[in-house]
Amino acid sequence: MTAVLETDTAFGKPIRRKEDARLLHGQTNWADNIQLPGTVHMAILRSPMAHAKITKLDVSGALKQPGVVAAYGAKELGDLNGGVPCVWPVTDDIKMPAFPALAIDKVRQVGDCVAVVLGTSVAAAVDALDSIEVSYEQLPAVTNMEAALESGSALVHDEIETNACYVYKMPCGDYEASRAKADVVVAKRFINQRLIPTFMEPRSVVAAPMGMSDEITIWSSTQIPHVLRVLLALVTGIPENNLRVVAPDVGGGFGGKLQCYREEILVTNLAKKLGRPVKWTETRSENMVATHHGRDLIQDIEIAATKDGKILGLKVTLLANMGAYLQIITPGVPLLGMFMYPAIYKMDSYDFTCTGVFTNKTPTDAYRGAGRPEATYAIERIVDELAAEIGMEPMELRKKNWIKHDEFPFTTVAGLTYDTGNYEAATEKALAMFDYDGLRAEQAQRRASGDQVQLGIGISTYTEMCGLAPSRTLGALKYVAGGWEHCTVRALPTGKIEVVTGTSPHGQGHETAWSQIASSILGVPVEDIEVIHGDTGRAPYGMDTYGSRSLAVGGQAIKAASERLVEKARVIAAHQLECSASDLEFINGSFQVKGDPSKTQALGAVAFEAFTAHNLPPGVEPTLQGEATIDPGDFSYPHGTHLAAMEVDTETGQVKLRKYVCVDDVGLQVNPMIVTGQVHGGVAQGIAQALFEGAEYDDDGNLLTASLADYLIPSAADLPSFETGSTVTPSTTHPLGTKGVGEAGTIASTPAIINGIVDALRHLGVTEVAMPASPQTVWRTIQAAKGGAK
């Protein structure tokens, strides 16, 4: 770490993102831009019902349509109807019902795949869907989690005889004892609503037999090419070494492309069966029902404290909506949050229980933050309610209970050891930027005058765990994979550098950030470094991108591989310069004999020597590269303080954000401009949960918010200009001192907004506002508090 920082390198500079020109101009290989000769296009007949028996399915009519090559239902597909895998069986007795790519006999969600048509054009395939004969016998839809668990409820999966997927418990300390000691117990129910990860580029996948070998290449708009390759091999039976998965440039994911989707399985199997390229790109309408959803928890939260505000214990009881099936890590998402409910606070006990519930809705899975936004929302909301209950200023209550900067490393009641943090520093800086006292004064004045527009101030002092993840920890949680990352750094004969990494960006700017890390170690300009990623054919090993890990974990591998390259080069350079390796210094990309600046050899020259191999020292192999596979020692724990000021129009219920200040501590920053960008996007997405987004179903299991006209995502026009700042407390468990930033904003911002709305209206008797806090919801909440309940 120190070697990186002591010299004037690219590390830490706000360098412009070198990948942006091609991304912003769209001049790149999005999966849907890939056009292979002889491609057939897949169209999917999807279920219009949430729960029904398929009483008839006849695809023969489609086969008679012009341009149709093939059509299949589950029966016709037979053994090629692979099952969607789940790799996180969280308990020994978890119920894991089958999830065939094409529904067999029964559909369980609107959007379930019933049949596919393959045509020589997209239009031919889509038109022919109308010629499939299908009929359904509707069954009662399971849409309410509590009702789903009652005896006599309709069953999503008859064969498992229950809608309960699993019950996971983690008791830490004796909560009942804490409760018995407490002066105050505050209990609240929070609904963490269902969200749809609305990435910009829809999912798209192309699979093609490559002809000259048995290889099938799959281009998919995915976050996880390496994991997908393993899973597709297991699901399809195609040998793993015959599969190459490429994630070309990917236009956003937010966890929604951390998946092995049924469409990817179908396209792969059909490409092999038909012996020609098969392509499928989803429409936005398909995206809304068939891309996995996020969140959807009922959170019963109880906090026990003394009357002077010392938190004693926390009890968390969750119902987690799995949806109709388990996908890649569906059951595990709440467990990623499990460790974070105690957050930054010291307490004696913590009791966690989560019940996973099947319903006839789209499966849920990871969505930006995955478990941690839910946890942060619950703890930051309940802390505010505790403060109100005991009449304490909410920030003072936080200060009284948080881990102090001189108490790190600190092992929390949930068993995690936070390496570093400084909540005091981040909070102090945020309060100063925010003008906290001035806004509190304005709030008091508006309350006193009975202003129609009330001012609310929302606080969120969050931490999270990211940089997924130590493999040993994942194993202990029954996750069926590791959390390491791989990198190879090659010095080419001309002195240019290739960084080959197993993790890949989908818009975050990693090519630039990773280049900065390699540049700072190798002394090679950023522009001379090419990052190669997202391709199992070029980067054989990798664990891909999720959980804010690509910089925090992937960056470590790049650092280690670069250092190993330098060490090999040092031996060669010493031979060339006729000195001992220990006599060489490596400065700005050149080896130099200590005390004799005239004797130098640049890294590029060493690379050429390694390439020609005409004069290498004995025992040193030709070529110059470094390789590393790094398993992180621990998670990393970014933290920060977010403060939001908002005007709440009590006549209409409309919430207008006036000011948003956040100070995030993500450790050392490789590129502060990219960090700020990640914070902006994350904060916007968290605000979106608080105010705008929510997937709503009717009682029959129809998704009502099935288009972007009804599922509202905010644009810049709906948000204030964010004021961002940072403190830097380097991680001590990560060699670069970085922590990860991809999810922090989303995790932090949602409770800041809802806390602010409740704060604006608390004097009217409001103690809770449901998300999304639409104008109507806020207005009705005010009416109800006034006693004019509607």
Add this chain to the structure above:
Amino acid sequence: MIPVEFDYVKVTSIDQALAALKSGGEDAKVISGGQSLLPVLRLRMAAPSVLVDCGSIDEMIGVRDEGDSITIGAATTHHGVMSNALVQKHALLLAQATATVADPAIRHRGTTGGALAHADPAGDVPAAALALNTSFVIAGPGGRRTVAAKDFFLDYFTTAVGPDEILVSFSVPKCDWGSHYSKFSRTAQAWAIVGVAAVVNVQGGVIKEARIGLTNMAPTAVRASTVEAALVGASSPADITAAAMHAADGTRATSDLHAQADYREHLARVITARAVRAASGI
């Protein structure tokens, strides 16, 4: 999604357009900007046999000064309307309402005449057209006719323009009253939950006359005539608030994901008062 297959005819005159509509039969559909029609086609909610593109008919593009009124070609884009000097001077309310339609990209393609003929009850332009006493020139097989605003909007997505007819232009009597369009929506790009278009004639601090159009309070845009009557003589914010209490009278507000009918009615009252205050300066 991909639309069902259709034929496409691009025409350069009204006569050509009418001939194409006639030969296309009842499944023919007029398109100009396409910002409302194309999503409907892509969702396969409509499957016209032929689209008649009227976006390049010279007579249908641009704004003309007609003395007491201005005439706007039906295929003039929203952006063209809102940024036009004649519209800003003589029909400011129309510019104000048009400026709230969707987002800049859509306003550069979508046409104001198209939005009027589409007659989405949640669209912003019809309420302004009503408040401005707009008249509509419709061409058909039997020649041209002029329809008053009150007779133009018939029902959900239904206007006086017949299937074999085309909206050529619309005319707005010059109006120098104070005006304001207030759109209440959840996001900047979303449809209005409620919109209020107000023009108010204020003399000596007293409202002499007001015309109010409401967006999304009925199957079509409607005039808030009870409010208009109650506003005559109003000279204080309290007077305006009292008059605006009638904003939901006679409306047929619907319930959807974003607002139940009772909330819409409440909003209509609140937003009407605010729009009239903004328009009148009272």
